[in-house]
Amino acid sequence: MFPVAPKPQDSSQPSDRLMTEKQQEEAEWESINVLLMMHGLKPLSLVKRTDLKDLIIFDKQSSQRMRQNLKLLVEETSCQQNMIQELIETNQQLRNELQLEQSRAANQEQRANDLE
Template sequence: MTEKQREEAEWESINVLLTTHGLKPLCLVKRTDLKDLIIFDKQSSQRMRQNLTTLVEETSRQQSMIQELIETNQQLKKELQLEKCRVVDQEQRANDLEQILESVKSKVSELEDESLNRVCQQQNKIKDLQKEHTALQAKCQYYKKKRLEQEETIAFLQKDIYRLKKEEEERIVTQNRVFSYLCKRVPHTVLDRQLLCLIDYYESKIRKLHKQRYD
């Protein structure tokens, strides 16, 4: 294959690429008298200019697109870095919140234990107070009973004292009456006192006999 044939084959390959990419193919003018030259017709020349212009514009557009992609990629990298930092911050915050939560749980558990202990202590204290109240009520009933018994004893003693007082008054009146009857005067000497005692003795004997008789 000659150099010219190889170049023509390359142009045919380029035509395939142009057609594949939506561009118009070029038409070669095949002349045997021009061995070292490849000639395009006027229409192909125009197509070549259009294709070159399109390629340049497409290249420029692709360069712009590539630049945009690069900038977008850099922006995405920055956003990704920011997102990573945000994720790290959120993880740190989550760890801090978890530690706070654990601390709160521990504090709540401690408060629950303290509250339970306090309730148990209060219940025990209430039981002790109830026992003490029951004991005090029993003592109160006991002392009330004793007070009633003492009041009854006092009333009995008061009656007995009143009876003895009346008996003493009657005894003195009787002594004086008997003495006056016997001696015709009021007692005032020691002998008179002895006589009164003797009278009292016999009076008590008489009362005793009188009581035994009616009993």
């Protein structure tokens, strides 16, 4: 038997897969940009031109790591901000309770002095 030559559409599959990977990566970067902007940070720009003079290029693995790291940093920052807000609220509540207890203690002391 002779080997069968690949169909013309088979040769475009790697190109299609590459395009899909590129679109997936672009979608992930856009998702990161949304997170960055939600936290008041400037978005990153994706370059679609071939002029590479002013660019630094990362391989796919580095690009993926950067996306993961940025996402993790933004998520952790959000968690920390929530924790700080909860601490501020708890602190205010404790101050209010302390003030109330001090007021009660002052009233009790005044009543004790009045009874003497």
